[in-house]
Amino acid sequence: MNDRDKELAERILSLKERRNAVILAHNYQLGEVQDIADFVGDSLELSQNAAKTDANVIVFCGVHFMAETASILCPGKTVLLPDMNAGCPMAEMITAEQLRRKRGENPGATVVCYINSTADVKAESDVCCTSANAVRVIESLGADDILFVPDQYLGHYISTKTGRKMALWPGFCPTHARILPEHITRAREEYPGAKVVVHPECTPGVIALADEVMSTSGMVRFARRDDIAEMIVGTELGIVYRLKKENPGKRFIPASEQAVCPNMKLITLEKILWSLEKMTPEVKVSGEIRLRAKAAVDRMLEIGRSD
Ligand code: 13P
Numbered sequence: 001m002n003d004r005d006k007e008l009a010e011r012i013l014s015l016k017e018r019r020n021a022v023i024l025a026h027n028y029q030l031g032e033v034q035d036i037a038d039f040v041g042d043s044l045e046l047s048q049n050a051a052k053t054d055a056n057v058i059v060f061c062g063v064h065f066m067a068e069t070a071s072i073l074c075p076g077k078t079v080l081l082p083d084m085n086a087g088c089p090m091a092e093m094i095t096a097e098q099l100r101r102k103r104g105e106n107p108g109a110t111v112v113c114y115i116n117s118t119a120d121v122k123a124e125s126d127v128c129c130t131s132a133n134a135v136r137v138i139e140s141l142g143a144d145d146i147l148f149v150p151d152q153y154l155g156h157y158i159s160t161k162t163g164r165k166m167a168l169w170p171g172f173c174p175t176h177a178r179i180l181p182e183h184i185t186r187a188r189e190e191y192p193g194a195k196v197v198v199h200p201e202c203t204p205g206v207i208a209l210a211d212e213v214m215s216t217s218g219m220v221r222f223a224r225r226d227d228i229a230e231m232i233v234g235t236e237l238g239i240v241y242r243l244k245k246e247n248p249g250k251r252f253i254p255a256s257e258q259a260v261c262p263n264m265k266l267i268t269l270e271k272i273l274w275s276l277e278k279m280t281p282e283v284k285v286s287g288e289i290r291l292r293a294k295a296a297v298d299r300m301l302e303i304g305r306s307d
């Protein structure tokens with residue numbers, strides 16, 4: 001951390017105490033943001049942490065749907081997202097109205113929504129999932145008729161893994177779509193001893209070339225294994241900071257230098273400080289939407305991780 005970041009970090013930490021706030025950060029956040037967070041994790045762990053915190057304020061260092069999920073789970077708390085422009089393009093690829101229409105065409109279908117979705121879409125869904133528990137969520141369903149939204153690639157991966165047929169909404173993550181099969185092939189040639197670990201938001205062509213497919217925190221745990229010395233990382237670049245910090249001496253090779261989520265990078269130390277000073281911008285989900293979305297999220301939280 002440089003001197004400017006150190007000064008900002010000190011001011012954030014002292015204001016955080018005064019506000020009785022907790023700082024939650026996703027694994028893709030900037031290194032200096034990860035360093036000042038109380039907890040860094042994947043989407044599932046962040047939801048679990050939000051649900052159990054006794055802080056009055058949650059500063060969410062991630063994207064909009066994550067802050068919404070925290071608000072859904074903690075109606076009495078103030079949830080701050082230090083930059084309101086930090087959205088997730090995939091979550092915007094389906095609206096509640098589109099989902100209602102699709103549901104109308106398949107009235108018997110069980111709707112499973114990836115957590116990367118708006119609160120309005122969650123409210124129209126039966127159960128939610130993250131990349132860490134998607135396989136177990138699908139396996140827990142008795143129904144044969146499943147509609148999965150919005151990530152077609154995660155949906156395709158779980159469908160292959162579980163053998164369950166699913167109708168897929170054609171959404172995708174633009175950041176993971178930048179990782180191409182030739183990137184994996186090239187990296188393998190250069191680092192023949194490395195394990196290739198990719199996120200299930202990657203395209204099927206990339207997933208087919210991987211040794212392991214995991215959520216971001218699944219990757220963090222995998223990297224700690226004694227038998228892992230080199231890893232080709234097929235996900236957003238922010239996670240490489242954490243992997244290197246926790247595993248000095250091991251080598252982590254990004255599958256593609258292009259896999260950067262610009263929305264995740266909108267959260268900076270300056271904006272976190274400003275947000276805690278002004279207690280804005282706040283993300284709030286309320287009323288009937290919150291209750292219906294909460295039912296889908298709660299149902300997910302009862303099911304354990306798959307990775
Ligand atoms: P996880 O951290 O839950 O694996 O999700 C990755 C992601 O794309 C979050 O937007």
Ligand code: SF4
Pocket residue numbers: 063087088089090091116173174175176201236261263264
């Ligand atoms: Fe959305 Fe992809 Fe960015 Fe995650 S990495 S927030 S899925 S755009």
